[in-house]
Amino acid sequence: AQSVTQLDSHVSVSEGTPVLLRCNYSSSYSPSLFWYVQHPNKGLQLLLKYTSAATLVKGINGFEAEFKKSETSFHLTKPSAHMSDAAEYFCVVSDRNTGGFKTIFGAGTRLFVKA
Amino acid sequence: DAMVIQNPRYQVTQFGKPVTLSCSQTLNHNVMYWYQQKSSQAPKLLFHYYDKDFNNEADTPDNFQSRRPNTSFCFLDIRSPGLGDAAMYLCAAATAALPYNEQFFGPGTRLTVL
Numbered sequence: 001a002q003s004v005t006q007l008d009s010h011v012s013v014s015e016g017t018p019v020l021l022r023c024n025y026s027s028s029y030s031p032s033l034f035w036y037v038q039h040p041n042k043g044l045q046l047l048l049k050y051t052s053a054a055t056l057v058k059g060i061n062g063f064e065a066e067f068k069k070s071e072t073s074f075h076l077t078k079p080s081a082h083m084s085d086a087a088e089y090f091c092v093v094s095d096r097n098t099g100g101f102k103t104i105f106g107a108g109t110r111l112f113v114k115a
Numbered sequence: 116d117a118m119v120i121q122n123p124r125y126q127v128t129q130f131g132k133p134v135t136l137s138c139s140q141t142l143n144h145n146v147m148y149w150y151q152q153k154s155s156q157a158p159k160l161l162f163h164y165y166d167k168d169f170n171n172e173a174d175t176p177d178n179f180q181s182r183r184p185n186t187s188f189c190f191l192d193i194r195s196p197g198l199g200d201a202a203m204y205l206c207a208a209a210t211a212a213l214p215y216n217e218q219f220f221g222p223g224t225r226l227t228v229l
Contacts, residue, residue, distance in 0.1 A: 032215035043119075043205055043220040044158070051215040090157060094216040100146070100165055101209075101216035105157040 002027050004093045006106035014114045019063075019078040021109045023091035026072060033074045034092040035065055038108075044090065050074060061085070086113045118142070119208050119221035127227045128196050136191040136224045138206030147189040148218060149181060150205040158205055164189060165211065193226075201228045 007022040025031060032051045036044040048059025055067040065076045074091060091106040119140045128134040140147065145166050150158035162171045164183045178200070180192040193200055203225050207218040 032217075034217065036220075041203075041223070041225065043121075043222040044207075044218075045220070046217065049215065049217055096214065096216075100170075100211060103160075103216050103218070108155075108157050110155075 002031075002093060002095055002102055002104050004091055004104050004106040006089075006091050006109045008109050009107065010110050010112065012112040012114065013081045015083055016080050019076070019081045019085065019111065021076040021089050021091075021111065023074045023076065023106060024072055025074060025091070025093045027093055027095055029095045032094045033065075033067060034094070035059065035063070035074075035076050036090045036092060038088045038090065040087075047076070047089075081111075081113045083113050083115065086111055119206055119219050121204075121206050121221035121224050123224060124222060125225050125227070127229065128193075129229050130198065131195045134193050134196055134226070136193075136204050136206075136226070138189045138191070138221055139187050140206075140208040140219070140221075141187070142208050142210070142219060143186060144208040144210040144219070145186065146209045146211055147183060148205075148207040148209070149179075149189070149191050150207065151200075152203040152205055152223070154202075161191070196226070196228045198228050201226055 004025045034049045035047040038044050048057045050067045058064045063078045089109045094103040122137045148163040149161045152158040161175045182190045203223045205223045206221040209218045
């Protein structure tokens with residue numbers, strides 16, 4: 001069965017300090033994994049994706065994530081938080097099945113950035 | 116720029132009055148999705164189109180319907196909106212030509228039910 005767990009519903013950091021948003025998944029196959037960001041009253045924007053190529057994935061706005069199969073994790077990191085990073089972040093896992101794709105969203109992690 | 120467009124961005128309707136939300140995409144992608152997102156929750160898939168094939172999620176109420184007249188456009192019809200249907204509605208497009216399901220999202224339509 002496919003699932004995705006975002007381990008923190010809220011994360012608070014100070015501006016200029018590192019960001020870590022945690023995501024664990026389970027999948028029967030070789031999944032694709034995504035991180036999306038959502039600012040208030042906006043749609044979802046893709047930050048980065050893992051699609052079975054390099055396990056360390058670099059995305060937009062200085063974010064990166066590492067796919068660790070042994071730990072079934074895909075944590076999102078950024079070396080230095082900026083005020084504009086305050087938003088909701090969703091980890092998404094997707095598997096191909098007979099009908100197309102099965103895509104599961106995590107519950108989301110709200111990131112707060114303090115000045 | 117290729118994108119997913121949703122109109123209107125904000126929609127107000129009355130309890131029980133039918134409403135239609137619109138989505139268009141310039142990506143020429145063959146898969147389109149409609150999601151409902153309530154406050155502080157993850158998006159919940161309502162249904163999707165794979166080309167012209169409609170795929171309804173098992174727990175999507177009958178009150179929600181969809182139409183896809185062509186590749187570019189997809190509509191969400193709420194036949195009799197209730198107060199519980201107030202939410203952000205997100206449209207997304209993806210291509211089945213890739214081995215992974217990257218979805219491109221529109222900005223959403225926030226629906227208010229009075």
